[in-house]
Amino acid sequence: MPRDILIVGAGIAGLASAIAISNEFSPVAPGLSISVFDGASELSTSGGAISLTPVAQRYLDELGVLSELDRMGDQAGIEVDAIDLFSVRSGRRLGPLRFTDENGQGYGGYKGRRVLRSALSEAMLAVARKLPNVSVHYDRKVVGGNTTAESATLVFEDGSTATGDLVLGCDGVHSATRTKIVDPGNRSEYTGISFIQSMGETRDFKMPMPFQQTAVHLARHSSLLTSYCDPKHEQLFIAAIVRVSEHLIERYQAMSGTDLSAQKNMRMSMRYLVRAQFGMSNLPYIRELIDKTEDWMLYPVYQVRQRGKWYTERILLLGDAAHAMPPRDESAAYAVEDAIIFSKLLARNPDCPLAMLFAEYEDIRRDLVNKAFDASRRLWQSDLDKGLFPGQTRDLMSPLHLPPDSCVGKRAMHFITKSLPAPTHESFSDLSVYSLTSELARTADATNGD
Numbered sequence: 001m002p003r004d005i006l007i008v009g010a011g012i013a014g015l016a017s018a019i020a021i022s023n024e025f026s027p028v029a030p031g032l033s034i035s036v037f038d039g040a041s042e043l044s045t046s047g048g049a050i051s052l053t054p055v056a057q058r059y060l061d062e063l064g065v066l067s068e069l070d071r072m073g074d075q076a077g078i079e080v081d082a083i084d085l086f087s088v089r090s091g092r093r094l095g096p097l098r099f100t101d102e103n104g105q106g107y108g109g110y111k112g113r114r115v116l117r118s119a120l121s122e123a124m125l126a127v128a129r130k131l132p133n134v135s136v137h138y139d140r141k142v143v144g145g146n147t148t149a150e151s152a153t154l155v156f157e158d159g160s161t162a163t164g165d166l167v168l169g170c171d172g173v174h175s176a177t178r179t180k181i182v183d184p185g186n187r188s189e190y191t192g193i194s195f196i197q198s199m200g201e202t203r204d205f206k207m208p209m210p211f212q213q214t215a216v217h218l219a220r221h222s223s224l225l226t227s228y229c230d231p232k233h234e235q236l237f238i239a240a241i242v243r244v245s246e247h248l249i250e251r252y253q254a255m256s257g258t259d260l261s262a263q264k265n266m267r268m269s270m271r272y273l274v275r276a277q278f279g280m281s282n283l284p285y286i287r288e289l290i291d292k293t294e295d296w297m298l299y300p301v302y303q304v305r306q307r308g309k310w311y312t313e314r315i316l317l318l319g320d321a322a323h324a325m326p327p328r329d330e331s332a333a334y335a336v337e338d339a340i341i342f343s344k345l346l347a348r349n350p351d352c353p354l355a356m357l358f359a360e361y362e363d364i365r366r367d368l369v370n371k372a373f374d375a376s377r378r379l380w381q382s383d384l385d386k387g388l389f390p391g392q393t394r395d396l397m398s399p400l401h402l403p404p405d406s407c408v409g410k411r412a413m414h415f416i417t418k419s420l421p422a423p424t425h426e427s428f429s430d431l432s433v434y435s436l437t438s439e440l441a442r443t444a445d446a447t448n449g450d
Protein backbone atom coordinates (compact mmCIF):
# COMPACT_ATOMS: atom_id res chain seq x y z
CA MET A 1 0.00 0.00 0.00
CA PRO A 2 1.62 3.32 -1.02
CA ARG A 3 1.95 5.56 2.05
CA ASP A 4 4.53 8.04 0.87
CA ILE A 5 3.09 9.77 -2.18
CA LEU A 6 5.07 12.37 -4.15
CA ILE A 7 3.29 14.71 -6.56
CA VAL A 8 5.22 16.73 -9.13
CA GLY A 9 3.46 20.04 -9.86
CA ALA A 10 1.11 22.17 -7.75
CA GLY A 11 -1.15 23.08 -10.67
CA ILE A 12 -4.74 21.99 -11.15
CA ALA A 13 -4.01 18.25 -11.50
CA GLY A 14 -1.40 18.17 -8.73
CA LEU A 15 -3.44 19.97 -6.07
CA ALA A 16 -6.64 18.15 -7.08
CA SER A 17 -4.77 14.84 -6.69
CA ALA A 18 -3.39 15.81 -3.28
CA ILE A 19 -6.84 16.81 -2.02
CA ALA A 20 -8.69 13.85 -3.57
CA ILE A 21 -6.16 11.26 -2.36
CA SER A 22 -6.10 12.74 1.12
CA ASN A 23 -9.91 12.68 1.28
CA GLU A 24 -10.35 9.21 -0.18
CA PHE A 25 -7.26 7.31 0.91
CA SER A 26 -6.51 8.60 4.44
CA PRO A 27 -9.16 6.41 6.10
CA VAL A 28 -7.57 3.22 4.70
CA ALA A 29 -3.91 4.29 4.81
CA PRO A 30 -2.79 5.35 8.28
CA GLY A 31 0.45 7.34 8.23
CA LEU A 32 -0.25 8.60 4.71
CA SER A 33 2.02 11.45 3.61
CA ILE A 34 1.46 13.43 0.39
CA SER A 35 4.22 15.84 -0.68
CA VAL A 36 3.65 18.19 -3.60
CA PHE A 37 6.70 19.74 -5.30
CA ASP A 38 6.48 22.69 -7.67
CA GLY A 39 9.30 24.20 -9.70
CA ALA A 40 8.00 27.77 -9.43
CA SER A 41 9.27 29.96 -6.61
CA GLU A 42 5.71 30.65 -5.45
CA LEU A 43 2.11 30.43 -6.54
CA SER A 44 1.82 32.07 -9.95
CA THR A 45 -0.14 35.31 -10.21
CA SER A 46 -0.23 35.38 -14.02
CA GLY A 47 -2.25 33.54 -16.66
CA GLY A 48 -5.39 35.68 -16.91
CA ALA A 49 -8.77 34.05 -16.35
CA ILE A 50 -9.83 30.46 -16.88
CA SER A 51 -13.22 29.19 -17.95
CA LEU A 52 -14.62 26.34 -15.89
CA THR A 53 -17.32 24.20 -17.45
CA PRO A 54 -20.26 22.94 -15.34
CA VAL A 55 -18.49 19.60 -15.06
CA ALA A 56 -15.28 21.22 -13.78
CA GLN A 57 -17.34 23.14 -11.23
CA ARG A 58 -18.97 19.97 -10.02
CA TYR A 59 -15.59 18.28 -9.44
CA LEU A 60 -14.17 21.32 -7.69
CA ASP A 61 -17.23 21.38 -5.46
CA GLU A 62 -16.65 17.75 -4.57
CA LEU A 63 -13.10 18.67 -3.52
CA GLY A 64 -14.23 21.62 -1.39
CA VAL A 65 -12.59 24.13 -3.73
CA LEU A 66 -15.78 25.94 -4.79
CA SER A 67 -16.72 26.80 -1.23
CA GLU A 68 -13.17 28.04 -0.62
CA LEU A 69 -13.41 30.15 -3.80
CA ASP A 70 -16.78 31.50 -2.75
CA ARG A 71 -15.25 32.70 0.52
CA MET A 72 -12.83 34.84 -1.52
CA GLY A 73 -15.45 37.48 -2.35
CA ASP A 74 -14.71 39.38 -5.56
CA GLN A 75 -11.85 36.99 -6.32
CA ALA A 76 -14.29 34.07 -6.62
CA GLY A 77 -14.95 34.92 -10.26
CA ILE A 78 -18.40 35.01 -11.84
CA GLU A 79 -20.91 32.39 -12.74
CA VAL A 80 -21.53 32.32 -16.47
CA ASP A 81 -25.10 31.63 -17.63
CA ALA A 82 -24.37 32.06 -21.31
CA ILE A 83 -21.73 33.11 -23.77
CA ASP A 84 -22.92 35.87 -26.08
CA LEU A 85 -21.76 35.45 -29.64
CA PHE A 86 -21.07 38.23 -32.11
CA SER A 87 -19.66 38.50 -35.59
CA VAL A 88 -16.51 40.64 -35.56
CA ARG A 89 -17.03 41.97 -39.04
CA SER A 90 -20.74 42.64 -39.21
CA GLY A 91 -21.17 43.29 -35.49
CA ARG A 92 -24.26 41.12 -35.57
CA ARG A 93 -25.33 39.22 -32.49
CA LEU A 94 -25.30 35.55 -33.37
CA GLY A 95 -27.09 34.43 -30.23
CA PRO A 96 -26.26 33.18 -26.78
CA LEU A 97 -24.84 29.77 -26.01
CA ARG A 98 -26.29 28.83 -22.68
CA PHE A 99 -24.76 26.97 -19.77
CA THR A 100 -28.27 26.54 -18.42
CA ASP A 101 -31.31 24.52 -19.37
CA GLU A 102 -34.67 25.94 -20.45
CA ASN A 103 -35.50 26.75 -16.80
CA GLY A 104 -32.32 28.72 -16.25
CA GLN A 105 -30.82 25.92 -14.14
CA GLY A 106 -27.19 24.91 -14.60
CA TYR A 107 -26.34 21.41 -15.88
CA GLY A 108 -26.43 19.07 -12.89
CA GLY A 109 -26.88 22.21 -10.82
CA TYR A 110 -23.71 23.92 -12.11
CA LYS A 111 -23.23 26.76 -14.58
CA GLY A 112 -19.95 27.89 -16.09
CA ARG A 113 -17.52 30.12 -14.20
CA ARG A 114 -14.83 32.57 -15.25
CA VAL A 115 -12.20 33.03 -12.58
CA LEU A 116 -8.66 34.33 -12.41
CA ARG A 117 -6.20 31.45 -12.57
CA SER A 118 -4.34 32.86 -9.60
CA ALA A 119 -7.56 32.86 -7.52
CA LEU A 120 -8.35 29.26 -8.46
CA SER A 121 -4.80 28.20 -7.51
CA GLU A 122 -5.04 30.11 -4.24
CA ALA A 123 -8.31 28.37 -3.35
CA MET A 124 -6.94 24.92 -4.25
CA LEU A 125 -3.78 25.58 -2.26
CA ALA A 126 -5.80 26.74 0.76
CA VAL A 127 -7.85 23.52 0.70
CA ALA A 128 -4.73 21.37 0.30
CA ARG A 129 -2.89 23.14 3.13
CA LYS A 130 -5.75 22.46 5.56
CA LEU A 131 -5.23 18.72 5.16
CA PRO A 132 -2.92 17.32 7.85
CA ASN A 133 -1.12 14.84 5.59
CA VAL A 134 -0.47 17.20 2.62
CA SER A 135 2.59 19.45 2.31
CA VAL A 136 3.29 21.74 -0.64
CA HIS A 137 6.84 22.84 -1.45
CA TYR A 138 7.81 25.54 -3.96
CA ASP A 139 11.21 26.04 -5.62
CA ARG A 140 11.54 22.28 -6.11
CA LYS A 141 11.98 21.78 -9.84
CA VAL A 142 12.20 18.14 -10.87
CA VAL A 143 14.91 17.46 -13.44
CA GLY A 144 14.95 13.68 -13.43
CA GLY A 145 14.41 10.55 -11.40
CA ASN A 146 13.99 6.82 -11.56
CA THR A 147 11.73 4.05 -10.39
CA THR A 148 12.13 0.42 -9.42
CA ALA A 149 9.58 -2.16 -8.33
CA GLU A 150 10.10 -0.98 -4.72
CA SER A 151 10.26 2.81 -4.85
CA ALA A 152 10.45 5.95 -6.99
CA THR A 153 12.98 8.76 -6.63
CA LEU A 154 12.80 12.33 -7.87
CA VAL A 155 15.89 14.43 -8.52
CA PHE A 156 15.56 18.20 -8.10
CA GLU A 157 17.45 21.00 -9.80
CA ASP A 158 19.42 21.77 -6.63
CA GLY A 159 20.73 18.19 -6.54
CA SER A 160 18.49 17.04 -3.68
CA THR A 161 16.26 13.98 -4.01
CA ALA A 162 12.98 12.62 -2.62
CA THR A 163 11.94 8.98 -2.52
CA GLY A 164 8.40 7.64 -2.17
CA ASP A 165 6.16 4.67 -2.91
CA LEU A 166 4.18 6.38 -5.65
CA VAL A 167 4.85 9.42 -7.85
CA LEU A 168 2.15 11.33 -9.72
CA GLY A 169 3.55 13.43 -12.56
CA CYS A 170 1.23 16.46 -12.67
CA ASP A 171 3.80 18.88 -14.07
CA GLY A 172 1.87 20.09 -17.08
CA VAL A 173 2.32 19.95 -20.82
CA HIS A 174 6.15 20.22 -20.78
CA SER A 175 6.35 17.63 -17.96
CA ALA A 176 9.84 16.57 -16.93
CA THR A 177 8.30 13.49 -15.30
CA ARG A 178 7.12 12.45 -18.77
CA THR A 179 10.11 13.49 -20.87
CA LYS A 180 12.81 12.40 -18.41
CA ILE A 181 11.33 9.31 -16.76
CA VAL A 182 8.06 7.84 -18.02
CA ASP A 183 8.29 8.38 -21.78
CA PRO A 184 11.68 9.88 -22.64
CA GLY A 185 11.62 11.85 -25.86
CA ASN A 186 7.86 12.44 -25.82
CA ARG A 187 8.12 16.21 -25.98
CA SER A 188 5.23 18.63 -26.27
CA GLU A 189 4.26 19.99 -29.71
CA TYR A 190 2.99 23.46 -30.56
CA THR A 191 -0.63 23.35 -31.79
CA GLY A 192 -0.30 26.43 -34.00
CA ILE A 193 -2.84 28.25 -31.82
CA SER A 194 -2.01 30.94 -29.30
CA PHE A 195 -3.83 33.15 -26.86
CA ILE A 196 -2.72 36.78 -26.93
CA GLN A 197 -4.30 38.11 -23.80
CA SER A 198 -4.57 41.00 -21.40
CA MET A 199 -6.48 42.19 -18.34
CA GLY A 200 -8.18 45.59 -18.36
CA GLU A 201 -10.08 47.83 -15.96
CA THR A 202 -13.60 48.42 -17.25
CA ARG A 203 -13.52 52.04 -16.05
CA ASP A 204 -10.93 52.71 -18.80
CA PHE A 205 -13.47 51.87 -21.49
CA LYS A 206 -16.32 54.22 -22.34
CA MET A 207 -18.31 52.29 -24.94
CA PRO A 208 -21.19 50.15 -23.62
CA MET A 209 -20.52 46.44 -23.81
CA PRO A 210 -23.61 44.51 -24.86
CA PHE A 211 -22.84 41.19 -23.18
CA GLN A 212 -23.87 39.90 -19.74
CA GLN A 213 -20.79 38.06 -18.56
CA THR A 214 -18.75 36.62 -21.40
CA ALA A 215 -18.72 37.14 -25.15
CA VAL A 216 -16.93 35.53 -28.04
CA HIS A 217 -16.47 37.61 -31.17
CA LEU A 218 -16.02 35.43 -34.17
CA ALA A 219 -13.88 36.18 -37.15
CA ARG A 220 -13.13 33.80 -39.96
CA HIS A 221 -9.95 32.29 -38.54
CA SER A 222 -9.77 33.67 -35.04
CA SER A 223 -11.90 34.79 -32.16
CA LEU A 224 -11.80 37.44 -29.48
CA LEU A 225 -12.98 36.54 -26.03
CA THR A 226 -14.06 39.22 -23.57
CA SER A 227 -15.17 38.33 -20.07
CA TYR A 228 -15.79 39.99 -16.76
CA CYS A 229 -14.01 38.19 -13.96
CA ASP A 230 -15.60 39.67 -10.85
CA PRO A 231 -19.17 40.28 -9.67
CA LYS A 232 -18.77 44.05 -9.84
CA HIS A 233 -17.63 43.85 -13.46
CA GLU A 234 -14.54 45.92 -12.74
CA GLN A 235 -12.03 43.64 -14.40
CA LEU A 236 -12.15 42.53 -18.00
CA PHE A 237 -10.23 39.59 -19.43
CA ILE A 238 -9.51 39.93 -23.14
CA ALA A 239 -8.02 37.12 -25.21
CA ALA A 240 -7.42 36.90 -28.93
CA ILE A 241 -7.33 33.26 -29.98
CA VAL A 242 -5.32 33.24 -33.15
CA ARG A 243 -3.01 31.16 -35.25
CA VAL A 244 0.60 32.26 -34.63
CA SER A 245 3.61 30.82 -36.43
CA GLU A 246 6.09 28.73 -34.48
CA HIS A 247 8.85 31.06 -35.63
CA LEU A 248 7.22 33.99 -33.82
CA ILE A 249 6.74 31.89 -30.69
CA GLU A 250 10.43 31.02 -30.67
CA ARG A 251 11.39 34.68 -31.07
CA TYR A 252 9.00 35.68 -28.29
CA GLN A 253 10.43 33.08 -25.94
CA ALA A 254 14.01 34.01 -26.80
CA MET A 255 13.24 37.64 -25.99
CA SER A 256 11.68 36.97 -22.59
CA GLY A 257 15.02 36.97 -20.79
CA THR A 258 16.58 39.79 -22.81
CA ASP A 259 16.67 43.57 -22.55
CA LEU A 260 13.59 45.69 -21.98
CA SER A 261 13.55 47.33 -25.41
CA ALA A 262 13.49 43.92 -27.15
CA GLN A 263 10.61 42.89 -24.92
CA LYS A 264 8.80 46.12 -25.68
CA ASN A 265 9.22 45.48 -29.41
CA MET A 266 7.78 42.03 -28.99
CA ARG A 267 4.78 43.37 -27.07
CA MET A 268 4.22 45.85 -29.89
CA SER A 269 4.22 42.97 -32.36
CA MET A 270 1.56 41.26 -30.27
CA ARG A 271 -0.50 44.43 -30.28
CA TYR A 272 -0.11 44.71 -34.02
CA LEU A 273 -1.24 41.11 -34.50
CA VAL A 274 -4.40 41.65 -32.46
CA ARG A 275 -5.17 44.97 -34.16
CA ALA A 276 -4.76 43.38 -37.58
CA GLN A 277 -7.33 40.71 -36.70
CA PHE A 278 -9.92 42.69 -34.77
CA GLY A 279 -9.18 46.43 -35.09
CA MET A 280 -11.60 46.88 -38.01
CA SER A 281 -14.60 45.41 -36.24
CA ASN A 282 -18.00 46.94 -36.72
CA LEU A 283 -18.46 46.80 -32.96
CA PRO A 284 -17.33 50.13 -31.44
CA TYR A 285 -16.45 48.64 -28.03
CA ILE A 286 -14.18 46.09 -29.70
CA ARG A 287 -12.37 48.87 -31.58
CA GLU A 288 -11.96 50.76 -28.30
CA LEU A 289 -10.74 47.67 -26.42
CA ILE A 290 -8.19 46.90 -29.09
CA ASP A 291 -7.11 50.51 -29.35
CA LYS A 292 -6.61 51.11 -25.63
CA THR A 293 -5.09 47.78 -24.63
CA GLU A 294 -1.32 47.91 -24.89
CA ASP A 295 0.05 45.17 -22.71
CA TRP A 296 -0.59 41.87 -24.47
CA MET A 297 0.98 38.59 -23.38
CA LEU A 298 1.45 35.56 -25.60
CA TYR A 299 0.39 32.11 -24.39
CA PRO A 300 1.09 29.46 -27.03
CA VAL A 301 -0.97 26.29 -26.72
CA TYR A 302 0.98 23.02 -26.76
CA GLN A 303 -0.22 19.44 -26.91
CA VAL A 304 1.18 16.04 -25.99
CA ARG A 305 1.36 13.36 -28.69
CA GLN A 306 -1.65 11.08 -28.44
CA ARG A 307 -1.18 7.49 -27.31
CA GLY A 308 2.09 8.13 -25.47
CA LYS A 309 2.97 6.20 -22.31
CA TRP A 310 1.16 7.22 -19.12
CA TYR A 311 2.97 5.17 -16.51
CA THR A 312 5.97 3.16 -15.57
CA GLU A 313 6.52 1.01 -12.45
CA ARG A 314 5.57 3.46 -9.64
CA ILE A 315 4.98 6.66 -11.61
CA LEU A 316 1.73 7.79 -13.24
CA LEU A 317 1.12 10.93 -15.33
CA LEU A 318 -2.08 12.93 -14.81
CA GLY A 319 -3.57 16.08 -16.37
CA ASP A 320 -1.74 17.93 -19.13
CA ALA A 321 1.44 15.94 -18.46
CA ALA A 322 -0.39 12.91 -19.88
CA HIS A 323 -2.78 14.37 -22.42
CA ALA A 324 -2.57 18.12 -23.11
CA MET A 325 -4.73 18.67 -26.19
CA PRO A 326 -5.71 21.47 -28.55
CA PRO A 327 -7.80 23.98 -26.62
CA ARG A 328 -11.49 23.57 -25.92
CA ASP A 329 -11.64 25.19 -22.52
CA GLU A 330 -12.34 22.00 -20.67
CA SER A 331 -8.88 20.62 -20.05
CA ALA A 332 -9.06 21.73 -16.42
CA ALA A 333 -12.09 19.45 -16.04
CA TYR A 334 -10.02 16.56 -17.42
CA ALA A 335 -7.18 17.29 -15.02
CA VAL A 336 -9.50 17.23 -12.00
CA GLU A 337 -11.37 14.20 -13.36
CA ASP A 338 -8.05 12.29 -13.66
CA ALA A 339 -7.28 13.08 -10.03
CA ILE A 340 -10.70 12.02 -8.77
CA ILE A 341 -10.82 8.77 -10.74
CA PHE A 342 -7.32 7.74 -9.70
CA SER A 343 -7.87 8.57 -6.04
CA LYS A 344 -11.10 6.52 -5.99
CA LEU A 345 -9.37 3.56 -7.62
CA LEU A 346 -6.52 3.77 -5.13
CA ALA A 347 -8.77 4.08 -2.10
CA ARG A 348 -10.92 1.14 -3.10
CA ASN A 349 -7.96 -1.09 -3.93
CA PRO A 350 -5.33 -0.23 -1.33
CA ASP A 351 -3.53 -3.55 -1.72
CA CYS A 352 -3.77 -3.81 -5.51
CA PRO A 353 -0.28 -3.74 -7.10
CA LEU A 354 0.37 -0.32 -8.62
CA ALA A 355 1.00 -1.81 -12.06
CA MET A 356 -2.54 -3.26 -12.06
CA LEU A 357 -4.02 -0.07 -10.72
CA PHE A 358 -2.32 2.01 -13.39
CA ALA A 359 -3.49 -0.38 -16.10
CA GLU A 360 -7.02 -0.18 -14.71
CA TYR A 361 -6.88 3.60 -14.64
CA GLU A 362 -5.66 3.69 -18.24
CA ASP A 363 -8.45 1.33 -19.28
CA ILE A 364 -11.03 3.68 -17.82
CA ARG A 365 -9.44 6.84 -19.14
CA ARG A 366 -7.70 6.25 -22.45
CA ASP A 367 -10.73 5.99 -24.70
CA LEU A 368 -12.40 9.08 -23.32
CA VAL A 369 -9.23 11.11 -23.58
CA ASN A 370 -8.65 9.93 -27.14
CA LYS A 371 -12.18 10.91 -28.07
CA ALA A 372 -11.71 14.32 -26.49
CA PHE A 373 -8.41 14.77 -28.27
CA ASP A 374 -9.88 13.77 -31.63
CA ALA A 375 -12.85 16.08 -31.10
CA SER A 376 -10.55 19.01 -30.25
CA ARG A 377 -8.36 18.36 -33.24
CA ARG A 378 -11.36 18.11 -35.54
CA LEU A 379 -12.64 21.41 -34.22
CA TRP A 380 -9.43 23.17 -35.06
CA GLN A 381 -8.83 21.41 -38.36
CA SER A 382 -12.26 22.20 -39.65
CA ASP A 383 -14.30 25.19 -38.67
CA LEU A 384 -17.43 23.32 -39.63
CA ASP A 385 -18.15 20.59 -37.15
CA LYS A 386 -21.88 20.95 -37.46
CA GLY A 387 -22.77 17.65 -35.83
CA LEU A 388 -21.08 18.46 -32.56
CA PHE A 389 -23.46 20.86 -30.95
CA PRO A 390 -26.49 18.59 -30.62
CA GLY A 391 -24.16 15.86 -29.43
CA GLN A 392 -22.93 17.96 -26.55
CA THR A 393 -26.05 17.93 -24.47
CA ARG A 394 -26.53 14.24 -25.06
CA ASP A 395 -22.99 13.44 -23.95
CA LEU A 396 -23.23 15.59 -20.88
CA MET A 397 -26.02 13.34 -19.72
CA SER A 398 -24.54 9.95 -20.54
CA PRO A 399 -22.96 7.79 -17.82
CA LEU A 400 -19.28 7.02 -17.51
CA HIS A 401 -18.58 3.51 -18.76
CA LEU A 402 -16.19 1.28 -16.87
CA PRO A 403 -14.86 -2.09 -18.04
CA PRO A 404 -16.87 -5.03 -16.63
CA ASP A 405 -13.96 -7.06 -15.17
CA SER A 406 -12.23 -4.33 -13.24
CA CYS A 407 -9.82 -5.12 -10.40
CA VAL A 408 -11.72 -2.50 -8.41
CA GLY A 409 -14.64 -4.93 -7.97
CA LYS A 410 -18.31 -4.50 -8.79
CA ARG A 411 -19.34 -2.50 -5.72
CA ALA A 412 -16.56 0.01 -6.15
CA MET A 413 -17.27 0.30 -9.86
CA HIS A 414 -20.89 0.97 -9.13
CA PHE A 415 -19.83 3.65 -6.66
CA ILE A 416 -17.45 5.32 -9.11
CA THR A 417 -19.98 5.16 -11.94
CA LYS A 418 -22.67 6.65 -9.75
CA SER A 419 -20.53 9.35 -8.22
CA LEU A 420 -18.84 10.69 -11.34
CA PRO A 421 -20.59 12.95 -13.77
CA ALA A 422 -20.76 12.35 -17.47
CA PRO A 423 -17.60 12.44 -19.58
CA THR A 424 -16.40 15.85 -20.47
CA HIS A 425 -15.20 15.37 -23.98
CA GLU A 426 -17.95 17.24 -25.75
CA SER A 427 -19.20 19.81 -23.31
CA PHE A 428 -19.62 23.53 -23.77
CA SER A 429 -16.70 25.89 -24.07
CA ASP A 430 -15.77 29.27 -25.46
CA LEU A 431 -13.38 27.62 -27.82
CA SER A 432 -15.71 25.03 -29.20
CA VAL A 433 -18.06 27.93 -29.70
CA TYR A 434 -15.49 29.45 -32.00
CA SER A 435 -15.46 26.47 -34.28
CA LEU A 436 -19.09 25.59 -33.97
CA THR A 437 -20.36 28.95 -34.88
CA SER A 438 -17.87 30.23 -37.37
CA GLU A 439 -20.12 28.84 -40.04
CA LEU A 440 -22.91 30.85 -38.53
CA ALA A 441 -20.70 33.93 -38.60
CA ARG A 442 -19.92 33.36 -42.24
CA THR A 443 -23.59 33.03 -43.02
CA ALA A 444 -24.35 36.22 -41.12
CA ASP A 445 -21.53 38.09 -42.84
CA ALA A 446 -22.68 36.85 -46.22
CA THR A 447 -26.22 37.99 -45.47
CA ASN A 448 -24.91 41.41 -44.57
CA GLY A 449 -22.86 41.58 -47.72
CA ASP A 450 -19.54 41.82 -45.79
Ligand SMILES: Cc1cc2nc3c(=O)[nH]c(=O)nc-3n(C[C@H](O)[C@H](O)[C@H](O)COP(=O)(O)OP(=O)(O)OC[C@H]3O[C@@H](n4cnc5c(N)ncnc54)[C@H](O)[C@@H]3O)c2cc1C
Pocket residue numbers: 008009010011012013014037038039040049050051052053140141142143170171172173174175176177195299300301302318319320321327328329330331332333335
Ligand atom coordinates in the same frame (compact mmCIF):
# COMPACT_ATOMS: atom_id res chain seq x y z
C1 LIG B 1 -3.67 29.88 -23.09
C2 LIG B 1 -4.41 28.77 -22.43
C3 LIG B 1 -5.73 28.97 -22.03
C4 LIG B 1 -6.44 27.94 -21.43
N1 LIG B 1 -7.72 28.16 -21.03
C5 LIG B 1 -8.40 27.18 -20.44
C6 LIG B 1 -9.74 27.39 -19.99
O1 LIG B 1 -10.29 28.50 -20.10
N2 LIG B 1 -10.40 26.34 -19.40
C7 LIG B 1 -9.81 25.11 -19.22
O2 LIG B 1 -10.45 24.20 -18.70
N3 LIG B 1 -8.55 24.88 -19.64
C8 LIG B 1 -7.83 25.88 -20.22
N4 LIG B 1 -6.54 25.66 -20.61
C9 LIG B 1 -5.92 24.36 -20.30
C10 LIG B 1 -5.61 24.26 -18.79
O3 LIG B 1 -4.89 25.39 -18.38
C11 LIG B 1 -4.79 23.01 -18.49
O4 LIG B 1 -5.40 21.88 -19.04
C12 LIG B 1 -4.64 22.79 -16.99
O5 LIG B 1 -3.97 23.88 -16.42
C13 LIG B 1 -3.87 21.50 -16.75
O6 LIG B 1 -3.56 21.39 -15.41
P1 LIG B 1 -2.23 20.62 -14.98
O7 LIG B 1 -2.21 20.68 -13.50
O8 LIG B 1 -2.15 19.32 -15.66
O9 LIG B 1 -1.03 21.50 -15.55
P2 LIG B 1 -0.61 22.98 -15.14
O10 LIG B 1 -1.78 23.76 -14.73
O11 LIG B 1 0.25 23.47 -16.24
O12 LIG B 1 0.29 22.79 -13.83
C14 LIG B 1 1.59 22.22 -13.88
C15 LIG B 1 2.34 22.62 -12.62
O13 LIG B 1 3.58 21.92 -12.62
C16 LIG B 1 4.65 22.79 -12.30
N5 LIG B 1 5.85 22.25 -12.94
C17 LIG B 1 6.13 22.26 -14.26
N6 LIG B 1 7.32 21.66 -14.47
C18 LIG B 1 7.77 21.26 -13.25
C19 LIG B 1 8.95 20.58 -12.82
N7 LIG B 1 9.89 20.17 -13.68
N8 LIG B 1 9.10 20.35 -11.49
C20 LIG B 1 8.15 20.74 -10.59
N9 LIG B 1 7.03 21.40 -10.96
C21 LIG B 1 6.84 21.65 -12.27
C22 LIG B 1 4.21 24.15 -12.83
O14 LIG B 1 4.86 25.20 -12.15
C23 LIG B 1 2.69 24.11 -12.57
O15 LIG B 1 2.39 24.61 -11.29
C24 LIG B 1 -5.82 26.67 -21.23
C25 LIG B 1 -4.51 26.47 -21.62
C26 LIG B 1 -3.80 27.51 -22.22
C27 LIG B 1 -2.38 27.26 -22.65
